[in-house]
Amino acid sequence: MADVPDAAQAFRGRSVVSADDFSKEEVLALLDAARAYDPVQRGDAPLPPSLQGRVLGLLFFEPSTRTRLSFESAMLRLGGSVLGFSDARQSSFSKGESLVDTIRVVEGYCDAIVLRHPREGAARLAAEVAGIPILNGGDGSNQHPTQTMLDLYTIREAAGALDGLRVGFMGDLRYGRTVHSLASALLHFDVDLCFIGPENLQLPSDLRDTLKAAGRLGSEVELLSDAGALDVLYMTRIQQERFPDPMDYERVRNAYRVDRAALEPFGPDLKVLHPLPRVNEVATDVDDLPGALYFQQTRNGVTVRMALLDLILGGAS
Amino acid sequence: MADVPDAAQAFRGRSVVSADDFSKEEVLALLDAARAYDPVQRGDAPLPPSLQGRVLGLLFFEPSTRTRLSFESAMLRLGGSVLGFSDARQSSFSKGESLVDTIRVVEGYCDAIVLRHPREGAARLAAEVAGIPILNGGDGSNQHPTQTMLDLYTIREAAGALDGLRVGFMGDLRYGRTVHSLASALLHFDVDLCFIGPENLQLPSDLRDTLKAAGRLGSEVELLSDAGALDVLYMTRIQQERFPDPMDYERVRNAYRVDRAALEPFGPDLKVLHPLPRVNEVATDVDDLPGALYFQQTRNGVTVRMALLDLILGGAS
Amino acid sequence: MADVPDAAQAFRGRSVVSADDFSKEEVLALLDAARAYDPVQRGDAPLPPSLQGRVLGLLFFEPSTRTRLSFESAMLRLGGSVLGFSDARQSSFSKGESLVDTIRVVEGYCDAIVLRHPREGAARLAAEVAGIPILNGGDGSNQHPTQTMLDLYTIREAAGALDGLRVGFMGDLRYGRTVHSLASALLHFDVDLCFIGPENLQLPSDLRDTLKAAGRLGSEVELLSDAGALDVLYMTRIQQERFPDPMDYERVRNAYRVDRAALEPFGPDLKVLHPLPRVNEVATDVDDLPGALYFQQTRNGVTVRMALLDLILGGAS
Numbered sequence: 001m002a003d004v005p006d007a008a009q010a011f012r013g014r015s016v017v018s019a020d021d022f023s024k025e026e027v028l029a030l031l032d033a034a035r036a037y038d039p040v041q042r043g044d045a046p047l048p049p050s051l052q053g054r055v056l057g058l059l060f061f062e063p064s065t066r067t068r069l070s071f072e073s074a075m076l077r078l079g080g081s082v083l084g085f086s087d088a089r090q091s092s093f094s095k096g097e098s099l100v101d102t103i104r105v106v107e108g109y110c111d112a113i114v115l116r117h118p119r120e121g122a123a124r125l126a127a128e129v130a131g132i133p134i135l136n137g138g139d140g141s142n143q144h145p146t147q148t149m150l151d152l153y154t155i156r157e158a159a160g161a162l163d164g165l166r167v168g169f170m171g172d173l174r175y176g177r178t179v180h181s182l183a184s185a186l187l188h189f190d191v192d193l194c195f196i197g198p199e200n201l202q203l204p205s206d207l208r209d210t211l212k213a214a215g216r217l218g219s220e221v222e223l224l225s226d227a228g229a230l231d232v233l234y235m236t237r238i239q240q241e242r243f244p245d246p247m248d249y250e251r252v253r254n255a256y257r258v259d260r261a262a263l264e265p266f267g268p269d270l271k272v273l274h275p276l277p278r279v280n281e282v283a284t285d286v287d288d289l290p291g292a293l294y295f296q297q298t299r300n301g302v303t304v305r306m307a308l309l310d311l312i313l314g315g316a317s
Numbered sequence: 318m319a320d321v322p323d324a325a326q327a328f329r330g331r332s333v334v335s336a337d338d339f340s341k342e343e344v345l346a347l348l349d350a351a352r353a354y355d356p357v358q359r360g361d362a363p364l365p366p367s368l369q370g371r372v373l374g375l376l377f378f379e380p381s382t383r384t385r386l387s388f389e390s391a392m393l394r395l396g397g398s399v400l401g402f403s404d405a406r407q408s409s410f411s412k413g414e415s416l417v418d419t420i421r422v423v424e425g426y427c428d429a430i431v432l433r434h435p436r437e438g439a440a441r442l443a444a445e446v447a448g449i450p451i452l453n454g455g456d457g458s459n460q461h462p463t464q465t466m467l468d469l470y471t472i473r474e475a476a477g478a479l480d481g482l483r484v485g486f487m488g489d490l491r492y493g494r495t496v497h498s499l500a501s502a503l504l505h506f507d508v509d510l511c512f513i514g515p516e517n518l519q520l521p522s523d524l525r526d527t528l529k530a531a532g533r534l535g536s537e538v539e540l541l542s543d544a545g546a547l548d549v550l551y552m553t554r555i556q557q558e559r560f561p562d563p564m565d566y567e568r569v570r571n572a573y574r575v576d577r578a579a580l581e582p583f584g585p586d587l588k589v590l591h592p593l594p595r596v597n598e599v600a601t602d603v604d605d606l607p608g609a610l611y612f613q614q615t616r617n618g619v620t621v622r623m624a625l626l627d628l629i630l631g632g633a634s
Numbered sequence: 635m636a637d638v639p640d641a642a643q644a645f646r647g648r649s650v651v652s653a654d655d656f657s658k659e660e661v662l663a664l665l666d667a668a669r670a671y672d673p674v675q676r677g678d679a680p681l682p683p684s685l686q687g688r689v690l691g692l693l694f695f696e697p698s699t700r701t702r703l704s705f706e707s708a709m710l711r712l713g714g715s716v717l718g719f720s721d722a723r724q725s726s727f728s729k730g731e732s733l734v735d736t737i738r739v740v741e742g743y744c745d746a747i748v749l750r751h752p753r754e755g756a757a758r759l760a761a762e763v764a765g766i767p768i769l770n771g772g773d774g775s776n777q778h779p780t781q782t783m784l785d786l787y788t789i790r791e792a793a794g795a796l797d798g799l800r801v802g803f804m805g806d807l808r809y810g811r812t813v814h815s816l817a818s819a820l821l822h823f824d825v826d827l828c829f830i831g832p833e834n835l836q837l838p839s840d841l842r843d844t845l846k847a848a849g850r851l852g853s854e855v856e857l858l859s860d861a862g863a864l865d866v867l868y869m870t871r872i873q874q875e876r877f878p879d880p881m882d883y884e885r886v887r888n889a890y891r892v893d894r895a896a897l898e899p900f901g902p903d904l905k906v907l908h909p910l911p912r913v914n915e916v917a918t919d920v921d922d923l924p925g926a927l928y929f930q931q932t933r934n935g936v937t938v939r940m941a942l943l944d945l946i947l948g949g950a951s
Contacts, residue, residue: 043428049370053683055710057703066422069374069400073426076372076398081710083703085720086402097911100918105700105910108933109707111677276422277414284417299425360745366687383739386691386717390743393689393715403719593739594731601734616742 011311015127015134019148019181024188031153034300034307040077041303049079050315057110058084059102060137061117066276066298067137067147071114074305078315083109100129107132111313115139133312141175147275148181150304154297155232158271162189166218168227170196171236171256171281173203178275179236180207187211193218194227198252201242224258230266233258235274235282259283273297328628332444332451336465336498341505348470351617351624357394358620366396367632374427375401376419377454378434383593383615384454384464388431391622395632400426417446424449428630432456450629458492464592465498467621471614472549475588479506483535485544488553488573488598490514495592496553497524504528510535511544515569518559541575547583550575552591552599576600590614645945649761649768653782653815658822665787668934668941674711675937683713684949691744692718693736694771695751700910700932701771701781705748708939712949717743734763741766745947749773767946775809781909782815784938788931789866792905796823800852802861805870805890805915807831812909813870814841821845827852828861832886835876858892864900867892869908869916893917907931 010026022030039045056075060068063086072082084106099117103126106113113130115123116137123136123143138144156162167186169179173195183193184207193216195203202220203211211217221227238256243249257280263270274282274294286292309315327343339347356362373392377385380403389399401423416434420443423430430447432440433454440453440460455461473479484503486496490512500510501524510533512520519537520528528534538544555573560566574597580587591599591611603609626632644660656664673679690709694702697720706716718740733751737760740747747764749757750771757770757777772778790796801820803813807829817827818841827850829837836854837845845851855861872890877883891914897904908916908928920926943949 041425046370053680053711053713055707065402069402069423069426072400073372076400077370079370081398081715082400083706083710083716085699085703096913101911104929105932106703108675108929108936109703277418279413295421295425298422302425358742363687382719386719386740386743389717390689393717394687396687398715399717594735596730612738612742615739619742 051078051080061088173197368395368397378405487513685712685714695722804830
């Protein structure tokens with residue numbers, strides 16, 4: 001559908017394991033291509049059944065309803081079908097079969113596989129043995145590249161461009177794979193990064209080193225009030241299980257929560273993103289702000305995944 | 318597909334939260350429209366792919382295989398697709414996300430949502446925040462409006478008309494939401510109602526008051542043999558968990574069970590309905606009676622839901 | 635799609651309960667028909683949407699991801715849709731409903747049903763009450779007829795013919811239903827059978843009697859090294875739960891494991907099959923042998939099931 005011959009060439013038949021695998025040109029080509037699918041996702045344009053007869057396998061070794069449904073919606077909107085499982089415990093793949101065997105079996109059932117797996121590197125391994133494209137739907141706390149692409153798309157569509165922005169990340173900087181992927185992908189652009197999080201949930205050292213080497217570490221602060229001016233605030237959920245002491249969790253949880261009042265100093269143009277689900281870290285009084293983009297962000301997830309599936313499976317060529 | 322312009326106008330884009338939301342004219346329009354889908358459900362007519370490319374979301378926060386599969390079948394028969402989850406425990410929506418957030422996310426993935434939720438009022442809340450139609454697939458012991466429509470359709474097709482009937486409800490009158498919804502919807506018609514149930518499972522007082530105010534309470538008896546003549550007997554399952562003492566349950570369970578012999582006094586024209594699943598409350602020797610409609614009733618569920626989905630999503634216009 | 639009028643006549647609308655229900659001519663007709671679907675499964679031929687608008691019900695009362703996904707893939711590749719459940723525990727069918735009632739309800743939702751059930755004879759019972767075809771997807775340790783058809787297809791395509799082969803079965807000969815079904819179906823052909831298994835997992839006596847009466851029992855040995863020349867080695871997994879003493883299991887498990895070295899004496903033409911999943915009974919160093927057919931075997935599962943569904947549901951006529 002999309003008229004992007006170069007991107008089609010770059011993406012056709014390709015696995016998507018890490019956001020870092022894409023060059024800046026490829027990222028921009030995908031974001032450009034996605035725009036054509038936006039009216040389809042909104043229901044304002046007829047659905048192109050470009051993937052009719054094609055089957056997407058969804059292997060979710062840990063539950064992730066949101067990512068799963070978003071991929072399903074994208075595939076179904078393009079006329080394709082889906083199969084798979086949403087929880088490894090219900091599947092016979094828990095009978096001791098290796099991931100390699102599972103992939104070699106399931107690749108006989110479909111044209112591409114979305115893999116969600118608790119182990120870091122699972123998607124890379126799967127992509128090495130599979131004869132069909134593997135799309136990483138999250139491997140442990142490592143990568144979630146399609147989330148990164150939809151985050152980039154959301155910021156770019158809302159702000160007009162990626163270059164020149166100051167982007168703050170707040171919450172769980174240590175285990176939040178959406179933070180790692182997005183921060184890393186933003187290195188392609190001329191952005192200034194700021195990290196706001198509690199002492200025990202700071203950036204992992206390898207990512208900090210990468211950012212530092214690129215001269216993009218920006219500031220690391222513990223309080224939002226110390227962050228300075230921001231164009232974008234990317235929030236994440238802090239998970240209780242990271243804190244052995246419930247008291248510590250309660251304290252941190254309330255410190256890394258924003259409401260309308262807390263965001264006021266940043267002005268009306270601040271864009272607020274969140275990969276969702278939220279618990280209480282973004283108060284519902286933020287929802288009506290023009291810059292509250294998190295629900296738009298989940299819709300963009302379908303848009304960007306439609307573009308990606310169409311490019312990879314050849315529907316867009 | 319159906320040639321019912323007024324109904325199409327009334328249903329297009331609309332949520333279905335409670336059977337009480339429909340006027341008598343709307344109920345009849347739906348039941349008339351459904352007739353056109355009956356040959357399709359039976360496989361005697363070609364399938365109209367009127368909802369091709371449309372996606373129905375199924376959010377089942379408690380399991381209900383029958384309602385879920387019936388909606389799925391209806392949507393698939395019309396050329397559409399489905400996505401969702403069948404048990405909230407497997408979904409990431411159990412991570413503490415509010416129902417409002419869940420709806421605002423999932424509405425980005427589909428064109429309408431069927432919601433099954435243990436909490437009364439969940440469907441009403443969802444319909445208020447959603448930008449797409451919400452179909453209540455059961456909210457606690459409150460409402461299950463599409464079950465009511467298929468019950469009405471089944472009675473009307475079998476008896477020729479709804480006016481003039483004497484309808485008995487037997488079993489759990491207190492918690493059985495199918496009883497509540499159907500009794501309430503029958504107020505649109507000139508019917509006589511009779512309620513047969515154990516002392517601790519009588520009608521809830523608000524429904525009794527409504528029926529009384531409308532002059533339709535009819536008789537309330539404890540034994541089927543005291544019910545008098547009946548055209549329709551609507552059976553429900555009595556759930557063990559309503560009885561703290563297992564002995565009480567055993568006694569009641571056997572008293573509210575019918576077999577061929579128990580139904581003989583009502584004559585050969587008695588229609589027997591049951592929302593299913595049954596445990597033992599309708600003996601299998603009833604299955605061969607011409608008036609045993611419960612399996613036809615489940616098939617009618619697909620027919621009526623096809624009509625409803627087609628009207629709401631615009632395939633019928 | 636397939637041009638096999640006799641087979642179409644024999645299969646149309648028919649249930650598939652046991653491999654023994656098929657005559658030799660019917661088996662061959664199915665295997666011939668399947669060949670036409672192989673390029674479709676491999677993605678080398680356009681997809682025939684011959685089952686568009688048709689719905690396949692998948693009732694899995696015990697999990698079996700592989701069989702379920704293989705049937706789903708076959709149905710989706712033919713343009714059809716699927717619905718059902720993958721685990722009875724999540725379904726409301728666990729509320730005490732009889733299997734007969736479940737079948738009579740679900741047959742209203744679809745055009746054919748694949749049934750996986752832990753009880754022997756469940757598929758036979760379902761086929762007797764259903765008005766639509768029932769496909770046995772495994773009933774206890776009894777039958778799994780579509781697995782047998784794909785096994786036969788795999789052997790025939792690889793070896794050129796079924797007659798004249800010497801086929802060894804190794805592992806759990808007692809509870810392995812794939813062994814029972816395939817050995818029984820091979821009676822149609824001029825093959826020599828050999829059984830290799832531990833003392834407590836020998837063939838069930840009724841199957842041994844059948845094979846003996848047909849003069850086909852061949853040899854029964856405890857060690858692969860005593861099996862003599864083989865054209866085909868059909869491996870099965872030995873399940874830990876068959877051994878009350880873990881020590882016994884460990885001993886047997888290692889004795890019924892093959893690697894490249896153990897297979898060398900059989901020469902380069904040996905075909906190795908396994909229904910999968912494997913744990914360690916076939917070492918991964920076997921995977922690269924030209925005769926290692928188990929991954930091809932799972933792909934053939936889609937091919938054969940496409941042919942079967944198309945023949946039964948009339949898409950092939």
